[in-house]
Amino acid sequence: MESGKRASFTSKFGFVMAAASSAIGLGNLWRFPYLAAQYGGGTFLAVYILLATTFGYALMITEIAIGRKTGLSPMKAFSSLDKRFGFCGALGAVVPIIITPYYGVIGGWVVKYVAVYLTGQGAAAAGDGFFGGFITSAWEPLFYFLLFDLFSGVVVFLGVEKGVERASKAMMPILLLLTVFVAIFAATRPGAWDGVVYYFKPDFSKVTGKAVLAALGQLFYSLSLAMGVMITYGSYMKKSDDMNGSVCQIEFYDTLVAVLAGLMIIPSVYVFSGGSESAMSAGPGLMFITLPKVFNAMTMGTLVGGAFFFLTFFAAITSHISLTETIVSNLMDCFRWSRAKASAVVVAFVMLMGVPSSLGFGLWSRCAPLGMDLLTFFDFVSNSVLMPILGFATCAFVGYVLTPQAVIEEIEAGGRPYAHKKFYAFLVKYVAPIGIVAILISSVASGLGFLSF
Numbered sequence: 045m046e047s048g049k050r051a052s053f054t055s056k057f058g059f060v061m062a063a064a065s066s067a068i069g070l071g072n073l074w075r076f077p078y079l080a081a082q083y084g085g086g087t088f089l090a091v092y093i094l095l096a097t098t099f100g101y102a103l104m105i106t107e108i109a110i111g112r113k114t115g116l117s118p119m120k121a122f123s124s125l126d127k128r129f130g131f132c133g134a135l136g137a138v139v140p141i142i143i144t145p146y147y148g149v150i151g152g153w154v155v156k157y158v159a160v161y162l163t164g165q166g167a168a169a170a171g172d173g174f175f176g177g178f179i180t181s182a183w184e185p186l187f188y189f190l191l192f193d194l195f196s197g198v199v200v201f202l203g204v205e206k207g208v209e210r211a212s213k214a215m216m217p218i219l220l221l222l223t224v225f226v227a228i229f230a231a232t233r234p235g236a237w238d239g240v241v242y243y244f245k246p247d248f249s250k251v252t253g254k255a256v257l258a259a260l261g262q263l264f265y266s267l268s269l270a271m272g273v274m275i276t277y278g279s280y281m282k283k284s285d286d287m288n289g290s291v292c293q294i295e296f297y298d299t300l301v302a303v304l305a306g307l308m309i310i311p312s313v314y315v316f317s318g319g320s321e322s323a324m325s326a327g328p329g330l331m332f333i334t335l336p337k338v339f340n341a342m343t344m345g346t347l348v349g350g351a352f353f354f355l356t357f358f359a360a361i362t363s364h365i366s367l368t369e370t371i372v373s374n375l376m377d378c379f380r381w382s383r384a385k386a387s388a389v390v391v392a393f394v395m396l397m398g399v400p401s402s403l404g405f406g407l408w409s410r411c412a413p414l415g416m417d418l419l420t421f422f423d424f425v426s427n428s429v430l431m432p433i434l435g436f437a438t439c440a441f442v443g444y445v446l447t448p449q450a451v452i453e454e455i456e457a458g459g460r461p462y463a464h465k466k467f468y469a470f471l472v473k474y475v476a477p478i479g480i481v482a483i484l485i486s487s488v489a490s491g492l493g494f495l496s497f
C-alpha cells in the first residue's frame with residue numbers, strides 16, 4: 045500500500061470522521077469546558093464560535109489543501125512548493141513530537157478514571173486529594189500512560205485504511221451519541237437551569253483581551269491546526285472529494301462536541317458550587333477534580349461519570365492516533381521506512397519521552413523549567429510558541445508566496461465551484477496572520493510572566 049500510490053481514505057465520510065476524530069479530543073472535553081467556565085461561560089462561547097468560523101476555517105482549509113495538492117506529509121509538502129518555506133515542514137514535524145508524549149500522559153489519566161468508575165470507585169475519586177495522590181504516585185500515571193500509548197500505536201501500525209479510518213468510523217458516531225446523551229442528562233438535573241443560562245448567555249461587556257486570546261489558543265489546539273496533522277490527512281484525501289464541505293463538517297462536529305462538553309460540565313459545576321468564582325476557575329483540574337465531585341452528588345452519578353470518562357477516552361485516543369500517525373507518516377516519507385518500523389520506533393520514542401511529563405508531578409517535580417511542571421512546559425512550548433509561529437508562517441506563505449488562488453484551485457479540483465473565494469483570501473492574508481501574531485506575543489509574554497491582564 046505504501047509503495048507507489050499513496051494510501052487514501054476510501055470515502056468523504058471516512059475522511060471527515062478521521063479528521064474530526066483527530067480534532068475532537070481532550071481539547072474539546074477537558075480544555076474547552078475549563079476555559080469557558082473560567083472566562084464567563086456564554087461570553088467565551090460566543091467569541092470562540094466567531095473565531096472558529098473565520099480564523100479556524102481559513103487555516104484548516106489551507107492545511108488540507110496543501111496536503112492534498114502535494115500528496116506529501118508536512119515534512120516535504122512545504123519544501124516541494126517552495127524551498128524557502130521548507131522550515132515550516134520541519135517545524136510542523138517537531139510539534140507533534142512534543143505534543144504526542146504529554147497528550148498520552150493526560151490520556152493515561154483518563155484511562156485511570158475509566159478504571160476507577162468501572163470498578164465502582166466513583167465516590168473515592170470525589171474525595172479531596174484523590175487526583176493529587178494519583179498524579180504524584182511513582183508508577184501509576186506511568187503505567188496508564190504506557191497502556192494508552194501502546195493502544196494508539198497498534199492502530200497506527202494497522203495503517204490508514206484498516207486502522208485509522210476504521211477506528212474513527214466506529215468510534216466517532218458513538219462518541220457523538222454519548223456526548224448528546226450525557227449533556228442532556230447533566231443539563232436537565234434539578235437546578236441546572238441557572239448554569240445553562242450562564243453557559244449560553246453572552247455578556248459582551250465581559251470580553252477581555254485575555255478571554256479572546258484564550259479562545260484563539262484553544263482554536264489551534266482543538267482543531268489540530270499548525271502541526272501538520274491536517275496536512276497529513278489532506279494528503280490522504282481524494283481529489284474528487286468536496287473539500288469545503290468536509291472542512292465545514294469537521295468544524296461543525298468539533299465545535300458541537302466542545303459546546304456539548306461545556307453543557308455536560310458547566311451547568312453541573314455552576315449549580316454544585318453555587319457559581320463560586322474559585323470553582324468556576326478550577327482550570328485543568330476541572331475535569332479530574334471538580335467533575336467527580338459533581339458526579340458523586342448526582343443520582344446515577346457513577347453511571348454518568350463512567351460514561352463521561354469512557355467517551356473522553358475515545359476522543360483522546362483518536363486524537364493521539366492522529367498525532368502518532370503524523371510522526372509515522374513523516375518518517376515513512378523522509379527515510380523510506382516501512383509503516384511497521386516507523387510505528388514501532390514512534391511508540392517506543394513516545395513512551396520514553398512521556399516519562400518526564402508523567403513523573404513531573406511526583407518524582408521529578410523539582411525539575412520545573414520556567415516555573416512550570418514538565419507537562420505544562422511541553423504544552424506551553426508547543427501550543428503557545430511553536431504552533432502560532434507555524435500558523436503564521438503558513439498564512440504568510442499562502443497569502444503572499446503561494447497565493448490564495450493556488451489554494452482555491454485545489455479546493456475546486458474536485459469540480460465544485462468554491463463560493464467563498466474573496467472571504468478566504470481576506471482571511472488568509474489579513475485576519476489570520478494578524479490574529480496569530482497577537483496570540484503569539486501575548487501568550488509568550490504572559491507565559492514568561494511579563495504580562496498579566
Ligand code: PHE
Binds near residue numbers: 143
Ligand atoms: N485537537 C485535539 C484535541 O482537541 C488535540 C490534537 C492536537 C490532536 C493536535 C491532534 C493533533 O484534543
